[in-house]
Amino acid sequence: MSEPTSDYPIFLGSEIDQPAPEQAYFHVLPVPYEKTVSYGGGTCLGPSAILKASWQLEEWDGKSKPCEQGIYTCEPVDCSVSPEQVVDNIAAATAHIVKQGAMPVVLGGEHTVTYGVIKGLKAAGFDDFGIVQIDAHADLRDAYEGDPLSHASVMKRCVDMGIPLYQLGIRAFCEEEMAVRQQHGVYFQDADELVPQNIQAIELPADFPSKVFFTLDIDGMDPSVFPSTGTPVPGGLDWYQTLHLFESVAKQREIIGFDIMEFAPIEGFHAYDFAASLLTYKLMGITQRTQSARS
Secondary structure (H helix, E strand, C coil): CCCCCCCCCCCCCCCCCCCCHHHCCEEEEEECCCCCCCCCCCHHHHHHHHHHHHHHCCCCCCCCCHHHHCEEECCCCCCCCCHHHHHHHHHHHHHHHHHCCCEEEEEECCCCHHHHHHHHHHHCCCCCCEEEEECCECCCCCCECCECCCHHHHHHHHHHCCCCEEEECCCECCHHHHHHHHHHCCEEECHHHHCCCCCCCCCCCCCCCCEEEEEEEHHHECCCCCCCECCCCCCCECHHHHHHHHHHHHHHCEEEEEEEECECCCCCCHHHHHHHHHHHHHHHHHHHHHHHHHC
């Protein structure tokens, strides 16, 4: 097996060649943005680590070959500019993917990245969609440490845009965020219900939009699975529960994109890099199979 030759190799490059953009359904967008992390750092290294580890994956994900739909790896978003410009850069890159008829698979980076992705989806013409979020934190503060573009405020920016939100696995939030949930009608099933009861599937409300963007913060999963994140919180989802919850959403709604946020590699512990890469590919596979079953 060949080894990656750059910091941002193509996803699954040991098995597939980089296709033309118009020949690929999944467009992997690396966004190495890290500005407002409030505990451990390293999320800017996440996209590169995931791409490099993907060279160790098999084409067959256990049930299908997601790569058969084509996987195109985009150039990383320029994150050297102001936070506002980074958000605009992410939005422009996301809108470009959607306008090519492809699905954005975004690798962060801190969770602020998702705000740019959502702006891009709106700019590309998606007016009626919801967000399903797996996370340890509600991220519904209006600002954190005075910054409205904080990773702790990303979901508040989204609900302020009028986008319906369903939160899964939350187990760290403040009174302000509880009030925002009530104010904006945020749906939720928190970790203290999901994990002890081993809930593997959810039923989305009848009025939840038919299209869904899924955002997965690595810290939504338990630190026993992923200690490689900036703000780990015990009591999170396990590997299979996470996959099954995603699949339950994908079976009910059309997934229009997803992201993997807040992965912070731990030097020398390649198992977590591989796990984050495999998680990305598994979500592609679930999306592929549920869409095929629906068509």
